[in-house]
Each structure stands twice: as C-alpha cells, then as structure tokens.
Amino acid sequence: MSTTTMGVLRETAGRERRVAMTPDGVTRLRRTGVRVLVETGAGRHAWFDDADYAAAGADIGARPQVYDESDVLLVVRPPEDVTALPAGRVLIGLLDPLGDPALAGALAAQGVTAISLDLLPRTLSRAQPMDALTSQANVAGYKAALLAAEAYGGFFPMLVTAAGTARPAQVLVLGAGVAGLQAIATARRLGALVTGYDVRVQAQADIASTGAAVLSLEVSQNGKDGYAQAMDEDVAAVQLRALTQAVPRFDVVITTARVPGGRSPLLVSEDALRGMRAGSVVLDLGGGNVAGSAPDTRTVTEHGVTVIGAPNLAATVPVAASTAYARNIVALVSSLLPEGRLPSESNDEVFAAVLICRDGVVVHPRLKELEIR
Template identity: 65%
Template sequence: MTTVGVLRETAGRERRVALTPDGVARLRKQEISALVETGAGARAWFEDIGYHGAGAVVGDRDRVYAESDVLLCLHPPDDVAACRPGQLLIGLLNPLGNVELMQQLATAGVTAISLDLLPRTLSRAQAMDALTSQANVAGYKAALLAAEAYSGFFPMLMTAAGTTRPAQVLVLGAGVAGLQAIATARRLGALVTGYDVREAARADIASTGATVLGGPGPAKDGDGGYARELTEDEQIAQQSALDEAIPRFDVIITTAQVPGGPAPRLVSENALSKMRPGSVVIDLASTVDGGNVEGSIPDTRTVTDAGVTIIGAAGLASTVPGAASTAYARNALALLTHLMPRGEVVLDLDDEIQAAVVVTHGGRVVNARVRDRKEIRS
C-alpha cells in the first residue's frame, strides 16, 4: 500500500498544513495510507487526535521521511535533504525561483512535483489549482486587513451625526486574488476600482460591478494564463498612469505577480507621497527582493512620513489556516488521484498535466521551463 506522508511546515509564520483529517479519510477510501508528523496541523487547529480518528498514523518527522512514498508539503522543507531516492515531494516548490534546490533534488533521485507550475488553461486540472485556491483566500483577507487598517469606514454611513462617504478602493492586478479582493471590498460597501494590463482581466473587473481604471494596454497574457512581464516602454507608460491615479484613492491593494520573475513595481514613492494621510496600501506581492509597492517590507506594517500605512502581506493565506489548508488539501488530493488512479503512483510525462508539474525525475531536471531558467542563470 502506498503511504502519503504529511510534513509540518517549517517556513516562517506558516500555519497551514498540506493535508487535513478529511483528506486522510478520502485517501483511506482509495486504500492509500497516511502518515502525519506529530503536530503538523496544530497551527491550523487540526489536532493529532483528528488525524488518528480519520485513520492516519501520527509519528515523528524522521519516521515520516523514512516510511513515506509520497511527501506532501506547502513549501520546500528546511531539511529537504532528508528525502530518500525514489520519493515524491509534492508542494508549492517555486521551482523557477529555486533552481538550485531543484537540481539538488534531482541529484538526490527525488521526484519533485510543483503545483505552482500547473497551467490554469487546462480545464481538467482546475481541481488541482492550488495557486487559485490560496489566492482566493489571500484576496479575501487582504480586503479585511485593509478595512481594519483604514482610518475611516468602508461603507457609506448615514447617521444623526452626518453622512460619511464610502472608501475609494483601488485593486491593482485582477487575477484570482485581485478579483476576490474586489468582490470582498464591494461587499464591505466600498467604491471599488480595478486595474490590469490584460484585456481579459479588465473584462473580469467589469463583470464584478467594479469600475475599470483606464491606462496603458491592453496586453496579452503570458504562458498558462498568467501575466507576463511588461516591456520597458510598457512599464514607463503604466507607471506614469498609476502615479496620476493612485492619490485619488483611500486604499490600494496590489496583487500583481509574474511567475518566475520579479513582481512589477506599481506604487512608486512619488505616488505614495501624494496620498492622503490615513490611507492604506496592502502589498500581496511583498518579498525580501521587493514587491508591487516602494518601501513595502514582508510581514511588516510601516507608516510613511505622509501618514500612509504600508503593509507587506505576501503570506495572507496562512492567516486563514483552516480554510486555506482545507482548500489546499483538496487540490493535493485531486493531483494524487490523477497520479495514482489505482492506488499506486503512475508517472507519464507525456500527460500534459504531469509534463507541466513534474520538475525532477530519474536523477534529472525534466521540466523544460525550469531547465531554461537554469541555463539562463548559469
């Protein structure tokens, strides 16, 4: 019987877990056993007793590494060198940004499968789309975080003390996270505007009932339905338009990312300096290497000299760990069902889904996108 192991996440403030007790029960129905590290789900409020009740074995980390055929995680573990040759490691491995790690896994004989390479254009892969499920959570929480940090109200309020105008919210980037942020901010009563350089994304903004901010574009999508990196001329035109528009808004939520590349800078220091005191900027793309917003710092709330609050919030899905873990586990189970139609792993790199997500196998980096990135870096 194939054993699927679940590791406790070691990255920073991560609270999610890759498989929930409900997911364990579903595996058991397919005659697949589960081995869960002690305390793996505790930070998402999934206790060991729940995993026991669903039919999993709970043990220490060394045992999970030693006895599992498949390892489930969200981020690459700090001790990934403990993986055995022939094991499968499945998670959001960021292979385009972790090329050296992918080569290490290949050399170690590990088959690495990364859900963040899944093309969104494949309809039969939608149930496996972990980026979409986690982006939905992040976009929802971004709107709530913005409402909490903003110095005023999101909705228009009419009271005996007078009428308060609704907050003007601008969401930059209309992928899954951006559209969810737009929808949530609208439900909270704000007047919402969205912006994206992609034509299809602008149509999506309009479909929510939000206003579409005019500007340069529209531009075509990149590979797999994701945004592509803009040319230098496009970036200049976009920045000029955004610098003019941003100061009109009370709240800015930025969600724009490019797979395998740096997040585009959308909110400049110039734009920030012209915003009203008490305004809020939420940067979902904030990393140590930068983000969408000038001066944003990951997991940090700062206030500019002009009184604008900037929040670096790249890990928002982790702050809703129960819902985010449940969604991620369903994505992982959908992939496992595809890989293990009869309870045993069957790899077929001619299959379009596997060809997209399998990064290393048989001692080599087999994914063309990762190989190309490796050659560029070398």
C-alpha cells in the first residue's frame, strides 16, 4: 500500500492568520506513517516558518504540487480556488456548509470528499478531542475580553490609588457557550464585575459556576446537541425588549450568540445602544448580535458608544488557535482515518455527522434537506 500524503494548504480567506497544521502536529501525524506536504508559506502568518515544518519531517512545495500529490487536504476555512481541487481528494476543515450550502454542491461537483469539523456532535465524548469549534471558541472568547478591555476607556478592576478609587467595570456577556464562558472567565480574571446571560436553562448554571452573576430575563429555552437553536419570533421579541432595558446598565457588553446554519440573533438594539453611557463598549463576537455592527470594524456611535464587530477573533491569536486546531485535526485523522484513508463504508456516527459529500454526491442529511445538488 502506498504512503498516504496529507497536504497543508495556505489559507486564502482575508484576515485569516491560522494554519491547519503546526510543526508539532506534523510530528504527530508522521508517527502514524503518513507523509505531510506543506504549501510554501502556509504557516507564515501564524509564525511557523517552512524550516520549522521541514525540521518536523514535512516536505515543502508550491500549491499545485500540494494539490497534485496529496490524498487528504487540510484547511481551516474553505479554499477560494475550489474549482482547482482535483477529483478524488479528501478536504478537511471548518467548511461551514450550513452557512454556505452552495459550497457542498461545488465540492461534490469537483468529485471531492469533504469533511467539516463544524458539524461534529458535541454530545459525544469520543468527539471532544476533535471539537475544533470548541477549541477556536475558547481562543475567541479569551481575545474578546482583552479587546473589550483595550477599547474601554476605564479600568476593568477596582483600583485604589492616592488619587482615589476607580470602580470596576460592569461587564455583561450575552451567550454562555464556550466563547461566552471563556469571555466571562477572562473578564473576571481582569477584575471586572461580570454578569452573564443565556436563554438556555442549562447554560445559566454554567454562568453561575464561574462566579459571575446571572442576568435573569424570564425567557428560556433548551439547546440541542450542545448548540443554541433559533428562537420563536415572539420569544425573540420579548428577549430583545428585556435586553434593551438591561444593557444600558453596563459599561462593556460582549455578545457571543450564534446559531449553526442560521442567522445570529439580534441582542443589542439601536435603542439599547442609545441608552448606554458615552465611553461604553459593545463587542459583537457572534456576528449580527449588535445593531449596526460590521465584521472587522470598529465604529463609535453619535452617543459615544464604541461598537466592535469581531466574528473571527480566533484568527487574531494564530499561534494558540492553530496549535489547538492542529490537535483537533490529528485526533480526527487518528480516529476516522487510522490508515490515512477513509473507509469504503462506515456506520461510525462521528464520521456520518461530519461527512458532507462523497463520490460526487451530497450525503449529509441536513444539506440534503436543503436540496443541495
């Protein structure tokens, strides 16, 4: 049997600094007997040089060579040159097929087998080492608290000085998934008085476990498979009205709510922004949680509130994010591709959950419901 080659592609998405495999990850993959071929400059933006990969046992080559010689292609986000992907290759990454369902059809048309880590079922303990959404959300939540602290014009902790006492910042984190809980923990470590909110009943207990206060709005629902679900429009309207009353009490608001395959819920309305004190900061990590926010943009409203759109913060911490992601990939490859190749057939529930398309056909049930061809 010929040796399987795993190719690591340079990311093509704008502002993306992560890389799908680190030199440490290459060492781990090489132990399984596979060859690793890294595109020239793939790790440059994450501070991993080609020499680092070569020292770990990888070969280095141009993009066409990686496409031509690799059996499995590793990415963080979908490559922009999908039509250049050779038929018969396996593509593994955070492909977001529910957010961009046309991608599944394009990959199938290319004859590519695609595996998307963002479809991984979080409720399966065996899948946890492969859970890239969790690892990247941890990084993003950490950076969100730091970025909000940097943008805020005051101190996060209470400081007692000869010039007087500075009160601690009042921070509200909306959404208590992985990113939200990490933002809560980091803001608390910085000394802020932190309150958390999540519509999911089980997540409210998670907030309390961090030592933060829990904002109660008497609006609740249950999650599914570890993810948030889209809310009924009437319930969402009640929630938004309640949050509009609550948000102005805080100096800093960090929003983290996302619905896989759906639109992020609006949590901070224009009325809420108008009610906040000048100098307040609102950071939209969820993308679409805050009225008027735009990705990778920092604006100041006419009332003096700084609004930061930051839906891809993990990419701004490339060393930590890439290291965690590479470990997720190694865990997935070790579990689902033990010999470096996909099994011809599999009843494995993890494999079935992350497989998007194979043999020119879209096979994922949720995508088939969307009538992707």
